[in-house]
Amino acid sequence: xxxxxxxxxxxxxxxxxxxxxxxxxxxxxxxxxxxxxxxxxxxxxxxxxxxxxxxxxxxxxxxxxxxxxxxxxxxxxxxxxxxxxxxxxxxxxxxxxxxxxxxxxxxxxxxxxxxxxxxxxxxxxxxxxxxxxxxxxxxxxxxxxxxxxxxxxxxxxxxxxxxxxxxxxxxxxxxxxxxxx
Numbered sequence: 001x002x003x004x005x006x007x008x009x010x011x012x013x014x015x016x017x018x019x020x021x022x023x024x025x026x027x028x029x030x031x032x033x034x035x036x037x038x039x040x041x042x043x044x045x046x047x048x049x050x051x052x053x054x055x056x057x058x059x060x061x062x063x064x065x066x067x068x069x070x071x072x073x074x075x076x077x078x079x080x081x082x083x084x085x086x087x088x089x090x091x092x093x094x095x096x097x098x099x100x101x102x103x104x105x106x107x108x109x110x111x112x113x114x115x116x117x118x119x120x121x122x123x124x125x126x127x128x129x130x131x132x133x134x135x136x137x138x139x140x141x142x143x144x145x146x147x148x149x150x151x152x153x154x155x156x157x158x159x160x161x162x163x164x165x166x167x168x169x170x171x172x173x174x175x176x177x178x179x180x181x
Contacts, residue, residue, distance in 0.1 A: 011037040011061045015069040034107040038167035045094040049086025074122035104168040118145040
């Protein structure tokens with residue numbers, strides 16, 4: 001679908017959220033979502049926060065890169081500088097509402113517990129798990145996180161086989177658009 005405003009950047013935002021169960025039942029839990037970066041420029045997303053996060057998200061990324069929200073948090077000194085960018089909690093809630101209202105496309109995922117923890121942790125973080133039956137400890141690190149992102153990328157490629165994720169209509173211009181607006 002054509003959109004007004006900027007062309008969709010081939011970069012994606014991955015964020016975890018409170019689980020929900022889409023209708024019809026029995027559906028599996030959805031706890032993680034991927035959207036096109038341009039969704040952050042939707043007029044129903046808190047602005048200028050969405051546009052600031054968009055600028056931060058696409059800066060220096062590779063085409064097709066899936067960037068977890070936790071990566072942005074890591075880049076913003078562990079979250080200490082989020083106040084300079086925007087209210088990520090409100091923005092992600094706005095994105096979820098857009099998705100529920102079908103005003104943009106998204107890849108909705110039900111990631112397993114460890115995979116979800118890895119994408120919620122920073123890119124160099126380690127997630128430790130204890131097997132309740134054996135008491136054995138297992139550590140998952142950056143390589144495991146990359147494997148999760150590759151798997152998400154596979155799901156995204158399948159979802160986009162017919163057309164790219166639609167970010168919505170009447171998108172706002174990026175703050176740092178080339179025309180100086």
